[in-house]
Structure formats: structure tokens, C-alpha cells
Amino acid sequence: MIEPQQRSWKSGSLALLQLVTFLLLVLAPLVMLFADMLPVGSTGLDTARSLLRDQPLQQIILRTLAVALLACGLASILAIPAAFLVVRSSTPVRILVQIIGFLPLTMPPFISAAVLKHFALVAENTGGIPLLTGLNLHGNNIALILVFALHYLPFILFSLTAGLTDIDRSLAESARNLGAGRLFAWRRITLPLATPAYVVGAALVILRILEDVGTPLMLGIDGMLAPQIVMRLGVAGLADPLLNISALVLLAASVTVAALAWSALVAPPGPSGLKPCTGSPPRVGMIFSLPLVFALGMLALAPHVWLLLMSFGRDWSTGLLPGHLTIDGLQLTLSATLPILSDTLSYAAGAGLLTLMVSAAFAASTGRNGQVTRVIRFASNTLFAVPGIVLALAYVHAQGLLDGPFAGWSGLTWLALMLVVAFKQLPLARHLVARRLRELHSGDMESAYNLGTTGFAAELRIALPSLAAIFSIVFLIGFAAAMVELSAVLLLFQDPQAPFALHLFRSLQASPVAGNAAMQGLLLVTLNAAALLLAFGLLRRRCQRPLESPAHNPAVVRKAP
Amino acid sequence: MTTTEPASLELRGLDVSIDQHQILRDIDLSILPGELFVLLGGAGDGKSTLLRAIAGLDPVSSGEIWIDDREITRLAVNRRGVALMLQTFPLWAHMTVAKNVAFGLSRQGLGRAETRRRVEEELALLGLSDFYRHLPKQLSPAQQQRVALARTLVAGMQATLLDEPFSAQDAQLRERLVRALKKRQLQSATTTVLTTQDRSEALRVADRIALIHEGELQQVGTPMELYDSPRNRYVAEYMGDVNLIDGEIEYAGDQPLFRTANGIVIPLFDRVLKRARTGSAMFRPHDLHIIRSDEEPFGDQIRFSGRVEQAEFLGDAVRYFIDIAGEVVWMDQARGSDQLNPNIGDQVVVGLDPARIRILEH
Numbered sequence A: 001m002i003e004p005q006q007r008s009w010k011s012g013s014l015a016l017l018q019l020v021t022f023l024l025l026v027l028a029p030l031v032m033l034f035a036d037m038l039p040v041g042s043t044g045l046d047t048a049r050s051l052l053r054d055q056p057l058q059q060i061i062l063r064t065l066a067v068a069l070l071a072c073g074l075a076s077i078l079a080i081p082a083a084f085l086v087v088r089s090s091t092p093v094r095i096l097v098q099i100i101g102f103l104p105l106t107m108p109p110f111i112s113a114a115v116l117k118h119f120a121l122v123a124e125n126t127g128g129i130p131l132l133t134g135l136n137l138h139g140n141n142i143a144l145i146l147v148f149a150l151h152y153l154p155f156i157l158f159s160l161t162a163g164l165t166d167i168d169r170s171l172a173e174s175a176r177n178l179g180a181g182r183l184f185a186w187r188r189i190t191l192p193l194a195t196p197a198y199v200v201g202a203a204l205v206i207l208r209i210l211e212d213v214g215t216p217l218m219l220g221i222d223g224m225l226a227p228q229i230v231m232r233l234g235v236a237g238l239a240d241p242l243l244n245i246s247a248l249v250l251l252a253a254s255v256t257v258a259a260l261a262w263s264a265l266v267a268p269p270g271p272s273g274l275k276p277c278t279g280s281p282p283r284v285g286m287i288f289s290l291p292l293v294f295a296l297g298m299l300a301l302a303p304h305v306w307l308l309l310m311s312f313g314r315d316w317s318t319g320l321l322p323g324h325l326t327i328d329g330l331q332l333t334l335s336a337t338l339p340i341l342s343d344t345l346s347y348a349a350g351a352g353l354l355t356l357m358v359s360a361a362f363a364a365s366t367g368r369n370g371q372v373t374r375v376i377r378f379a380s381n382t383l384f385a386v387p388g389i390v391l392a393l394a395y396v397h398a399q400g401l402l403d404g405p406f407a408g409w410s411g412l413t414w415l416a417l418m419l420v421v422a423f424k425q426l427p428l429a430r431h432l433v434a435r436r437l438r439e440l441h442s443g444d445m446e447s448a449y450n451l452g453t454t455g456f457a458a459e460l461r462i463a464l465p466s467l468a469a470i471f472s473i474v475f476l477i478g479f480a481a482a483m484v485e486l487s488a489v490l491l492l493f494q495d496p497q498a499p500f501a502l503h504l505f506r507s508l509q510a511s512p513v514a515g516n517a518a519m520q521g522l523l524l525v526t527l528n529a530a531a532l533l534l535a536f537g538l539l540r541r542r543c544q545r546p547l548e549s550p551a552h553n554p555a556v557v558r559k560a561p
Numbered sequence B: 001m002t003t004t005e006p007a008s009l010e011l012r013g014l015d016v017s018i019d020q021h022q023i024l025r026d027i028d029l030s031i032l033p034g035e036l037f038v039l040l041g042g043a044g045d046g047k048s049t050l051l052r053a054i055a056g057l058d059p060v061s062s063g064e065i066w067i068d069d070r071e072i073t074r075l076a077v078n079r080r081g082v083a084l085m086l087q088t089f090p091l092w093a094h095m096t097v098a099k100n101v102a103f104g105l106s107r108q109g110l111g112r113a114e115t116r117r118r119v120e121e122e123l124a125l126l127g128l129s130d131f132y133r134h135l136p137k138q139l140s141p142a143q144q145q146r147v148a149l150a151r152t153l154v155a156g157m158q159a160t161l162l163d164e165p166f167s168a169q170d171a172q173l174r175e176r177l178v179r180a181l182k183k184r185q186l187q188s189a190t191t192t193v194l195t196t197q198d199r200s201e202a203l204r205v206a207d208r209i210a211l212i213h214e215g216e217l218q219q220v221g222t223p224m225e226l227y228d229s230p231r232n233r234y235v236a237e238y239m240g241d242v243n244l245i246d247g248e249i250e251y252a253g254d255q256p257l258f259r260t261a262n263g264i265v266i267p268l269f270d271r272v273l274k275r276a277r278t279g280s281a282m283f284r285p286h287d288l289h290i291i292r293s294d295e296e297p298f299g300d301q302i303r304f305s306g307r308v309e310q311a312e313f314l315g316d317a318v319r320y321f322i323d324i325a326g327e328v329v330w331m332d333q334a335r336g337s338d339q340l341n342p343n344i345g346d347q348v349v350v351g352l353d354p355a356r357i358r359i360l361e362h
Helices: A004-037 A041-053 A055-088 A091-106 A109-126 A141-165 A169-176 A182-210 A214-218 A225-236 A241-265 A283-311 A327-363 A371-385 A388-401 A410-442 A444-450 A456-484 A487-492 A500-509 A511-548 A554-559 B047-055 B097-108 B112-125 B141-154 B171-188 B199-205 B223-228 B233-239
Strands: B009-018 B021-031 B036-040 B062-067 B082-085 B159-163 B191-196 B208-213 B216-221 B243-252 B255-260 B265-267 B278-283 B288-291 B302-313 B317-324 B327-334 B347-352 B358-361
Touching: A004 A241, A004 A327, A004 A371, A004 A388, A004 A410, A041 A055, A041 A241, A055 A091, A055 A141, A055 A182, A055 A225, A055 A241, A055 A283, A091 A141, A091 A283, A091 A511, A109 A141, A109 A214, A109 A283, A109 A500, A109 A511, A141 A182, A141 A214, A141 A283, A169 A182, A182 A241, A214 A225, A214 A487, A214 A500, A225 A241, A225 A388, A225 A487, A241 A371, A241 A388, A283 A511, A327 A371, A327 A410, A327 A456, A327 A500, A327 A511, A371 A410, A388 A410, A388 A487, A410 A456, A410 A487, A456 A500, A456 A511, A487 A500, A500 A511, B009 B047, B021 B047, B021 B216, B036 B047, B036 B171, B036 B199, B047 B082, B047 B159, B047 B191, B082 B141, B097 B112, B097 B141, B112 B141, B141 B159, B141 B171, B171 B199, B191 B199, B199 B223, B199 B233, B208 B223, B208 B233, B216 B223, B216 B233, B223 B233, B233 B243, B233 B278, B233 B358, B243 B327, B255 B278, B288 B327, B317 B347
Parallel strands: B036 B191, B036 B208, B082 B159, B159 B191
Antiparallel strands: B009 B021, B009 B062, B208 B216, B243 B255, B243 B278, B255 B265, B278 B358, B288 B347, B302 B317, B302 B347, B317 B327
16 A cells, blocks of 8 residues: 555655646746847837837737637637537537537648638639639638638537536526526526636637637738748747747737636636536527528538549649549659658657646646645646747747757757647646546545555556546547647748648648649548547547436436336 | 515416426316415425426426416416526526525616615525625535525515425524524415425425325325325325224224224224225324323223334334234324333233224225
């Protein structure tokens, strides 16, 4: 049996290890970056002030915030009714909406932007859609907002669905039978209780948009903070003051959004519900909901269908039907893609493993409430607020400081990319692992201890099989994120043959090879979808298990014959 | 305290099915204005479903619900004039206790001062004055339940439905709350329907009781009627501790006699008896008492000899299990200095007033 003293010594060392990891791999690079970059002293502050007064920079900041907020607003308009529909509909409709919500996650938004460009080009050339004739999507903010809204709406949809599901049906019922009308009860009860979930989803959307580089660049928009960082790094290097100030403003904006989301989360939460707000929606709602499901389905499916059509043509085709796709062409594309893809798969697997290792290490402090552990928990959650591109920039900066045997070693760039991916997934992944560990400690492991199980090997024998599913989920989350990560890749890699996403981005930007690129895009979407589907499937199985138990669901007991 | 006149509540042939399982069957009830009516029954017997159906939260398969002369069977939940306190006493976590309680008043167009006065009055009645500005998560479950109760009571609807309103309270507080509710009821004369599984709570608080079992009404009546004259074995057993002895009913001329399987013959005075052949003789443990050897018989008192099998100390009484010719009956004897206190194995004579015996026909 492990003595309490031994335990405390072990947990202390673990906490220390976590703290050192966080300090070394996250905090130190960021601090060093900003210590070097930030203007110091009165002259430096004057420089910063004059930079912020610079009109182009102000426009960049304004455009970034406007695009993020408008895209979030549009995503909300689509996702909020869909979320209410999910929790109040019959199972088939619920599954349908969830599938529709899942589809955009499978396609990186820069591919969607390329698809939209192609669609506009076809529409213009054929003159089939008068509304789109003469519409130039290059540099078009509305197109960018549309792509962002469509791609990131699942964050609001899934977060709000979870939030609404957690609201006990009886809360609204109580209001109704105290005389409140449906709308009044919704406004006074359901809406305030669902707000934290919505705010978290909306914050995720804004954070994702803030750090997205590939999508604006694909649509020819470089006047936003994240693309500016990448471009200025390529042109003027780390010493560029505009790069520094852009990175700082980006970080500040992200931290503000994350802080707002955090404040919404710490507001009085709704009681954990066992009877979600399910039930049939009002008839009028049903009339509106079906067209909504249809429209959402079309919107979500359109990029995938169009990408498939694009892949049939070797060139930017002006026709919808298959153009020059041949078996030889396909073989050529695949043989050119496979080496890049195999490198990317290895890197994504590495990123998945790293995500797993980091999240497991950070989650191991679950249940302990020491000061250091609390700091670590807070630190890992703050990673939500750090844009991946800023972290990647910090690694570029730290890499520049490295001399000796590692200088110029390309493996470092790959490692930096994997670290960015792993740390960006850390808040979610740590939460998943920590929750499972808590269940394990309160259940399986306690039973095992009571039966006299001792020793690390025996603990592993019990813990590992129980953790296998959640470890697989975390690995897949890291893997999928790495496959589609482009912002950090654009910043870290110059070589277009590097990660597959970068190669694809360059190919889609170069119009003559769009047919090949679309085929490669389909490949990436398929791989990403497979990983996400597997992760979602495993997660769904885990989440459903306790709910099916009558002991956890009084409604089930009540309705039993 | 109420803002509206109390109303009568009438259920006519009510059937409720949920997920194709029939929960309530043919419920006919007539509740008088200002009455405190108790629905008594075990868990899963349909009490909550009946309240939810009246409130409009569960759909009615057939039958009608009337409030005064207004049919509300298909009316929207918020237009029925019925306030229901749910069994799970859900509170709105984002509102303070005061705002939770004031919710029902907010639709009545009262001024701020009047709303505050009513909320404070209701909270004071339920011992929650100190929690005015607290959030629900800062309260214990028992306090949360009282907030939900206050919220429902203060709404002043035509009828108030309370689903197990004291289930989370400890015994002492429950006593106080039952008294407070009864007092409030006398003052405000609100039509109130309350559900409980606790028969003693029902007996103390109710003007009338309906005992419900497996979705069917077993008996409706005053507490005394249900206790003294249960319609069937289930009611008899639910309403209190009872001795039930099976036997046959015979007649010596017009005089009915009850003969147990062990040959004990008891003359009957139960006037409601029909010409049934078999039944169960029912009498409560406190209807029996141990007789001293020098005690003179009075009236038609029946005497039995038996042996004390077991004794249990109940605090204010002692419960004896007495074997009378192979039939074990139990009796409660209040503690007092002039009582006989037999030991286990002692032979005793017990007396029973035959007027206390009820026959439950099979």
C-alpha cells in the first residue's frame, strides 16, 4: 500500500514537474518574446503609441475585431435556433442537426474559402447566378465572414446544446405554472441559464477567428492581425515593430475574450439537470425549424459537394460536370501527395501523442487542491487565451536564441509545431482526462484499493484499460488538430513541401492545379473527418453510459411500467 | 394573502398516460373552495402525475378538469390559475431568493413595495427571513424547498398544488411547517392540494384526503373516515397500524357473527355490512387493551385470553404481540403507572369493543 507520505511526495514532484514544463515550454518563450519585442522606456512607449496611432494598424485591428464579431453574430443566428431544435426535437431530427453541425468541423476553413472562390468564379463565368455575376471575392470581407460563420458555428451549436441539455425542464415548468407565458419564461429563465454556454461557444468562435491565418489569405485579405504577423515575419523578421505590436494586440484581444467567457462561466450556474428541456417544440417553432434544418444542411454540405466537384477537374473548371479527371492524373496526384502525407501523418501522430502526454501529465493533479496544483490548473486553462500563432512566434523567437548543436536543426521546427498543437488542445484534453481520472478514483481504483491492490504495476493494470477510451479520444483530438493546423505552420515553415495543410494551401492558392488540390483537399477532409468521428463516437459512448442508468435518471424510473 | 378568490376544483373521469403507460385511471374528484385537500399514496402511485396534469404539465388522455365553472383541460399552463410546487423544488440559480419568490407576483402588476412586503411576509412564515439576498446554491436542500414553497404560496393563484412540500425537511421543522401551513390555510382559505406519502402528515393537515394507489383512487373522505372506516384492506393498512384477521361471516338470525379460521367467534355491530360470506375483521392496535383480572366487563366488550409473544418499546407506548388461539394480534398500550406491564410469555386477557371492529368484505 502506498503510504500517505509517499503519496504527498509523489504528487508534489508531479506538480513541480508540471510547473517546470509549463514555465519552460509556454511561459518562458512568451515572456522572452515580449521582453525582447516590447518597446521599453519612454522612447519605446512613444514608439508603441505612435504605432497604435498608425492608421493602417488601426484599420487592421478594427477589421480583425469586426470580422470576428460579425462572423460570431452570423454563426449565432444560425446556431442558436438549431441548438434549441436539437434539445427539443425527436431523435432523428436531433441526430440530423448534430450531423449538420459536425460537417463544418471536418473541413478546414481555408479549403472552404477556396471552394467559395471557385464557386464564385464558376458562377461568374457561366452567368448562372445573376446575383454572383461580377462579384469579386478577392479581398471580400463578407465572404470571409460567411466562411468563418459557417465553419465555426459548431462551437456555438455544441456548447449551447450541452448548456440547454443541462437546464432542468422543471425550471421552465415552474415559471410557466406561476403564470409566465412561454416567451417570458424563455427570456427570464432559459435564456439567462443558457447564456454561459453560449458565451463559451461564442468565445471559442472569436478566438479561432482571431488566430486564423489561412482563411483570410486564401480570400486575399492580409489586413488582419494574424496574417500580418505571418507576413511581417517573412518580410522583416522578428525585429519589425509592427509585428510586435500586432502580436501583442492579438494576445490582448484573445485574453479579453477568454476573460469575458471565464466571467460568464463563474456566474451562478444552472443546476445540473437530469431532465433536459426536451419535448416537442411549439407548432410555430416546428414550422420554422424544418426550413432551418434544410438551409443549415445545404450550407454545411455545400463546400464538401463543391470540393468533390472541383476534384473532378484538372484545371479551374467552368463547368460543374467532371472535366479532365483521369486515372493517370489521379495516380500522379496520389504519388506526389503520398510522401508529404506520410510525413504529415507521422507529425500528426506525434502531435496526438504529445497532446496525450501533456494532458495526462497536467490532469494527474486532479482532486488535489494544493496551491501549486491550482496554479497549474489555472495556467493550463489560460492556454485557451493564447493564440497558437503567438505561441509559435514565441518558439521561433526561442529557436533563434538557441546556439550550438540544435541551431538550424529542422526537427526543432516540427517539435515546435507539435508543441503548439498540444498546448492549444491542453485545456479541453486535460479536462477530459481529469474528469475520467476523477471517476476512476472515486470508483474503480477505490474498489481495487479496498481489495488490497498495491503497487504501481497493479494500479496501471486497473487504470490503463479504464483510461484507454479517453486516451484514444485525446490522441485523436491532437491528431485531427495537427492535420488541419495551418496558422502556426504558415509561421513556422517556409518549405511548401512541409506539412500537408501548407502544401494544400499553396496548391489551392495556385489556380492552375486546383483539380489536384481539390483531390488532396478531399483527402485531408476525409482523414480529419475520420479522426473526429472516431473521437466523437468514443466520447458519445462515454457520455451516454451514465445517463442510461435509471439510478441517474429519475424520469426513467418514473416512467417505467 | 391571496389576490384571487379560492376556487373549486373538479376532475371528471381523468385518465393520464405517459409513454403509453397508463398512470392515472378514471379519477373523479371534487375539491371545495378553500379546502386543504391531501393526495396520499406511495411512491409511483400517480400523485405527482395528477398534480402535473391539473397544472397542465402532463397531457390528459381523457376526462375533464374544471376550476369553478371554467374548463381548463386543454388550457395553456400559464392560463389555468393554478400554481404548482414541483417535487424537485427547482429554483432559478441566477436569481436571489427574493427574486425567486417574487416571480409569481411580477405578473400581477403589484408595486415594488407591496411585492417586497409579500415576499418578506412569506419568507418570515417559512423561517427564511435571513436569506432574502442569498442565491439558491448558498442554501441547504431543506431551505431551497422552503423557498420553492414560498414562491408557490405567495403567487396567490386560484388553486395551489404542492407536491410533497416537506419531503426535504427534518422531523422537527416539518412539524412547524405543517402547523404554519395549516394556520395560513385557515387565514387565507386558498384551495390547496398537497401530496404526501406520510399518513400522519396527511391526517394532521387535511380537511379531506384522497388515497391513491397504482393510479386509482381508493377512497376519498375526511381523515377520520379514512382512518376509522377504510373501504378496503389497502386503505386500512395505509392509514395506520392495523390488525386484520380473515374469516367467514355468519348470521345468527339478524346478528352477524365473524368466525376466524381458529374458531374465534366475534359478534359484529358494523351496520354497513352487506350479506358477504368472507371478509377481514379490522381493528387498530389501540382498540385493544389488557384487562386486569379484577376488572368488571362493560357493555358488549369481548375478552380474549392469550400469551405475550413479543414486546416493543415505542416511547410513549409499548406494543405487545399477543397470540390468541394461534392468531397473533398486536396492541399498543400507553405507558402509565396503573397499567399492567406483562412480560414475554405471560398469559393475559385482552378486551375489545366490538363497535370498533370493521369488516372489510372480500
